Amino acid sequence: MTSDQGSDAFLLPYEWPGSYFIGEEEIDAVSKVLLARSPYRFYGHDVQHYADRVEDYFRQRLNRKHAVLVTSGTTALSTAMLAADVGPGDEVLLPGYMWVACISAVVRCGAIPRLVDIDDTYTMDPDDLESKINRHTKAVLLVHMSGACGSVERIVEICRRHGVLLIEDVAQANGASFQGKPLGSFGDIAIYSFQYNKNITAGEGGLVVSDDDLLGAKAWAYHDVGYSRNAAGRVDMGGPIQTWGQCVHMSEVSAAVLYAQTQKLDQITAAMRARNHQLYRGIGSIPGAAPRRVIDPNGDSGPFVLISWPSFEIAKTLVEHTRANGVKPGPSGVGNIHMVDWGLHIYYNNVSLIEKRGVNSAGRPWSDPLNAFHTEIDYHKGLLPQMDDLIDRSILITVPPALTEAGANQIIDIYREAAHSLGLS
Numbered sequence: 277m278t279s280d281q282g283s284d285a286f287l288l289p290y291e292w293p294g295s296y297f298i299g300e301e302e303i304d305a306v307s308k309v310l311l312a313r314s315p316y317r318f319y320g321h322d323v324q325h326y327a328d329r330v331e332d333y334f335r336q337r338l339n340r341k342h343a344v345l346v347t348s349g350t351t352a353l354s355t356a357m358l359a360a361d362v363g364p365g366d367e368v369l370l371p372g373y374m375w376v377a378c379i380s381a382v383v384r385c386g387a388i389p390r391l392v393d394i395d396d397t398y399t400m401d402p403d404d405l406e407s408k409i410n411r412h413t414k415a416v417l418l419v420h421m422s423g424a425c426g427s428v429e430r431i432v433e434i435c436r437r438h439g440v441l442l443i444e445d446v447a448q449a450n451g452a453s454f455q456g457k458p459l460g461s462f463g464d465i466a467i468y469s470f471q472y473n474k475n476i477t478a479g480e481g482g483l484v485v486s487d488d489d490l491l492g493a494k495a496w497a498y499h500d501v502g503y504s505r506n507a508a509g510r511v512d513m514g515g516p517i518q519t520w521g522q523c524v525h526m527s528e529v530s531a532a533v534l535y536a537q538t539q540k541l542d543q544i545t546a547a548m549r550a551r552n553h554q555l556y557r558g559i560g561s562i563p564g565a566a567p568r569r570v571i572d573p574n575g576d577s578g579p580f581v582l583i584s585w586p587s588f589e590i591a592k593t594l595v596e597h598t599r600a601n602g603v604k605p606g607p608s609g610v611g612n613i614h615m616v617d618w619g620l621h622i623y624y625n626n627v628s629l630i631e632k633r634g635v636n637s638a639g640r641p642w643s644d645p646l647n648a649f650h651t652e653i654d655y656h657k658g659l660l661p662q663m664d665d666l667i668d669r670s671i672l673i674t675v676p677p678a679l680t681e682a683g684a685n686q687i688i689d690i691y692r693e694a695a696h697s698l699g700l701s
């Protein structure tokens with residue numbers, strides 16, 4: 277079978293890792309918030325302090341001094357960029373394989389995104405990063421894509437040596453680590469997402485963490501109304517920061533769900549990691565397969581398997597064959613795709629970027645005279661040769677915690693048969 281409609285045997289459970297673990301604990305926590313009639317985190321009849329508890333949890337887990345919960349990973353990125361003072365005349369270096377929010381956070385601050393190539397870790401290539409740092413570079417956004425890190429140590433070293441701020445995006449890799457040290461504890465600032473696709477979820481949500489007191493205080497003010505707050509939860513107009521905020525606090529209802537999910541993070545990632553390793557071993561041993569170079573497999577949080585093949589045609593045909601034989605989820609899932617089809621994760625699929633669309637009718641930030649250097653950059657496919665080649669030849673499989681060992685074996689068998697039919701054996 278080669279048609280995508282050829283089979284109705286859905287082998288692959290939907291992604292959305294945290295959703296499988298929503299149960300009594302989440303229901304109980306939300307009930308407590310509602311019964312206390314206190315869905316606002318700062319004051320109310322009887323605040324249950326779930327937002328405080330989640331922030332404490334991440335401060336301890338990541339050994340970070342400051343943590344602030346926000347409404348999404350996107351608002352976490354904006355908050356981090358504002359705290360980092362990113363604005364007109366600045367450039368932020370980030371990988372071409374990311375999520376659109378990574379670019380939009382830069383553009384909405386009035387700065388210019390400069391894209392860095394990726395290597396066989398599917399994350400930022402440190403050599404290309406170093407060659408692109410220049411006098412406009414304000415920050416590097418290191419995106420830990422698809423559950424795991426790449427050359428994090430080298431990138432930390434490069435940023436330190438050049439005096440450039442490092443922001444980690446851990447939206448897709450919550451619970452991941454490098455040699456036992458959690459991702460999100462390497463950079464000057466790190467952000468997380470708790471949207472539905474992420475390793476733990478509150479439906480929507482995000483987090484900003486930092487050790488630096490000024491960055492922490494600024495992140496707080498920018499996520500709030502632009503000022504700090506006193507112990508009674510009231511805006512403190514005489515505090516150290518007076519600026520313009522976004523009011524993107526997390527509600528206690530979301531924080532209650534999230535708190536219950538934090539207690540399950542390691543269980544969820546362990547379940548995904550076991551199937552992830554199984555799929556890498558099984559599919560990765562097919563002749564012609566080149567599995568992602570995962571620098572620390574035990575630190576992979578597990579939700580994705582990425583494998584490249586000898587050519588675009590082979591990758592495309594393998595996905596068609598395997599999907600037709602059941603390696604796909606229901607209609608609203610992703611499951612098993614040729615990576616060129618991975619939407620706004622791939623820089624050249626982003627029309628707003630390649631056409632340099634402005635955030636307003638004046639064409640900001642491209643029209644800002646301080647950003648005139650953007651004319652050096654053409655964002656069309658071809659900008660990042662290693663990434664363009666790798667993505668052309670790569671497939672991505674989502675690895676939900678609900679995938680069983682037997683299910684993973686079936687996927688491996690179906691991939692083997694498809695590869696065999698293409699002469700790869």
Ligand SMILES: Cc1ncc(COP(=O)(O)O)c(C=O)c1O
Binds near residue numbers: 347353
């Ligand atoms: C790498 C990355 N950064 C940021 C985000 C934004 O998170 P959210 O969807 O919570 O706004 C996402 C979401 O998919 C992401 O994958």
